[in-house]
Amino acid sequence: MAKIELKHLYKDYEDGKHAVTDFNLTIDHEEFIVLVGPSGCGKSTTLRMIAGLEDITSGEIVIDDCVENHLHPKDRNIAMVFQNYALYPHMSVYDNLAFGLKMKKISKGEIDAKVKEAAKILDIYPLLERKPKELSGGQRQRVALGRAIVREAKVFLMDEPLSNLDAKLRFQTRAEISKLHKRLKATTIYVTHDQTEAMTMATRIVVMKDGLIQQVGTPREIYLKPANVFVGKFIGSPAMNFIEAEYVNGELIIGLIRYQLPKSIVNQLQQRDYQEQKIILGIRPENISIVTEVEEQSNNLSFVTEVEIAELMGAETLVYFNVNEQQMILKVNDMGFYNSGEKIALSINLEDMHFFDKVTEMRLPLHVENNVHKILERESIKL
Numbered sequence: 001m002a003k004i005e006l007k008h009l010y011k012d013y014e015d016g017k018h019a020v021t022d023f024n025l026t027i028d029h030e031e032f033i034v035l036v037g038p039s040g041c042g043k044s045t046t047l048r049m050i051a052g053l054e055d056i057t058s059g060e061i062v063i064d065d066c067v068e069n070h071l072h073p074k075d076r077n078i079a080m081v082f083q084n085y086a087l088y089p090h091m092s093v094y095d096n097l098a099f100g101l102k103m104k105k106i107s108k109g110e111i112d113a114k115v116k117e118a119a120k121i122l123d124i125y126p127l128l129e130r131k132p133k134e135l136s137g138g139q140r141q142r143v144a145l146g147r148a149i150v151r152e153a154k155v156f157l158m159d160e161p162l163s164n165l166d167a168k169l170r171f172q173t174r175a176e177i178s179k180l181h182k183r184l185k186a187t188t189i190y191v192t193h194d195q196t197e198a199m200t201m202a203t204r205i206v207v208m209k210d211g212l213i214q215q216v217g218t219p220r221e222i223y224l225k226p227a228n229v230f231v232g233k234f235i236g237s238p239a240m241n242f243i244e245a246e247y248v249n250g251e252l253i254i255g256l257i258r259y260q261l262p263k264s265i266v267n268q269l270q271q272r273d274y275q276e277q278k279i280i281l282g283i284r285p286e287n288i289s290i291v292t293e294v295e296e297q298s299n300n301l302s303f304v305t306e307v308e309i310a311e312l313m314g315a316e317t318l319v320y321f322n323v324n325e326q327q328m329i330l331k332v333n334d335m336g337f338y339n340s341g342e343k344i345a346l347s348i349n350l351e352d353m354h355f356f357d358k359v360t361e362m363r364l365p366l367h368v369e370n371n372v373h374k375i376l377e378r379e380s381i382k383l
Helices: 043-051 093-103 108-121 137-150 167-184 195-201 219-224 229-234 263-271
Strands: 004-012 018-027 032-036 058-063 078-081 155-159 187-192 204-209 212-217 241-248 251-254 257-260 277-283 288-291 300-312 317-323 326-332 343-349 353-357 375-377
Touching: 004 043, 018 043, 018 212, 032 043, 032 195, 043 078, 043 155, 043 187, 043 204, 078 137, 093 108, 093 137, 108 137, 137 167, 155 167, 167 195, 187 195, 195 219, 204 219, 204 229, 212 219, 212 229, 229 241, 229 277, 229 353, 241 326, 251 277, 257 300, 288 326, 317 343
Parallel strands: 032 187, 032 204, 078 155, 155 187
Antiparallel strands: 004 018, 004 058, 204 212, 241 251, 241 277, 251 257, 257 375, 277 353, 288 343, 300 317, 300 343, 317 326
C-alpha cells in the first residue's frame, strides 16, 4: 500500500510543447485511479513521470512522504504493466516472471514460491514452460500482470494494458484486473483512452485534455455532474447531447421552442448576470423519453420532432433526430421499430438537464426546485 502525492507536475519539451501542466493529485492507499482522455492529452506522460521513465520539468512526486523525483525507476518500488507487454521472447513464462526477482538476488526458493503463487492467481500455471510466442494476447497480458505481482510493489502503474486485445478479451481481462486489485490491495494508477474501462474499474477518474486535469471524481460524480462540456462529451456512450439555447427574460429559446424556466433557476441565472446570453444544454440520451403526446407536465420540456435514423443495438435502440438543425440521440431500452421521417413526441425533465456557459463551457451549478413551468410555444421541428 502507498499514498501518492503529485504536486504541481509540469512536463515541457524543448520545442515548447506543454505535455503536462500543473498536475495536482493525492492518491490514497489502495485506490484505483484511472487517467483517461484522448490521445496526446498527457496521461501516459504523467504515468511515465511517476515511474521515473520520463524526467519532470518541475514539481514533486511524493510516495509515502518520500520525494522520489530523482530516484532511478528500479528504486521506486513500482511495478509497471506496458501496452505491448514487454516480455522477453527468448525466455519461458517462468523466467519472465522470475527475471526481476533474480536481479534483486532473491533466493531460488523464494523466487519459485512467488512465481508459482502469481501463476496460480492469474490462471497461467500450466503455461510456465511456454515462450511468449506460444501464448495468446490475453495470456501474454496475464504474464505481464504476473511480473508486476511477484515484485510485491507498493504501486502498480498500467499504461493502456488492454488496448491490444479484442473486445471479448478486454471485457474478461478488465474484470480480472479489478478482482486482482481487490485481492492485492495495491495502489494502482491506470491509463486508458477508453471511458468504459474508466467507468467500470476506477475508484476515482481523472479526466485530462491538453495536459490539464478537467475533472477528478468517482465514476458516478463524473457521469452525473460533468465539470464542463468536454467531460460531458467524453464520458458516456453514446455521448451527452449538446444543444445551444438562448436565455432571454426567464425563458430558454431553442429555435421555435420557448421554454419558461422556474423562478428558482431564473433567480440563480440573474445572480450570475445572465441576461440575453447563450447557454449550452447537455442531455444524456437515456434521459430523453418518448411520450404518446406533448404534455403539460411539471419540470418537463416537451416537443415534437422526426426520426432521422434508428439503430437497433440489441436490448436497446438509438434514435437520431434533429432539434434546431442540431443532431441529438436518444436511447430507448427496447427493440422498438422507428421509421425514418416518423414523428415522435419527446419529453425531458428539467432535473436531467445540464447547463453550461457558452463562452467558458464550464458547468453552471444550478439547483432545480420542483416548480411548475410550461412550454409557451410548440412547433414540430423540421429535418
